[in-house]
């Protein structure tokens with residue numbers, strides 16, 4: 001795992017097999033619990049419907065069992081795209097396939113949850129980035 005938020009992953013440099021073996025799930029989850037990019041990692045895995053391994057502290061089964069509403073899934077996808085470098089509402093509209101109002105609504109919620117930072121001008125979002133909590 002390298003690039004972007006992955007550079008800050010607690011599992012960086014560790015054997016990925018530890019995140020994919022039933023015998024080491026407990027260890028993987030303990031590392032994920034302390035990981036500063038856990039939210040965006042989980043968002044990526046849910047958005048990609050990642051079928052294997054522990055991501056964001058959840059196994060594939062746990063990710064599947066947990067019921068994400070369509071709105072939650074879309075919001076996680078927005079977060080994942082911000083983590084991948086989408087920096088404007090327009091980027092998010094293009095990448096996620098949502099309208100301006102929906103993109104702003106998701107950003108507002110992610111901002112309240114402390115996951116993204118939104119710079120505004122006259123109330124309009126100009127630039128979005130993952131928060132320090134996620135990025136550092």
Ligand code: SF4
Pocket residue numbers: 009010011012019031032033035036037038039041042054055056057
């Ligand atoms: S949350 Fe994701 S990035 Fe962090 S340690 Fe777990 S698998 Fe790695």
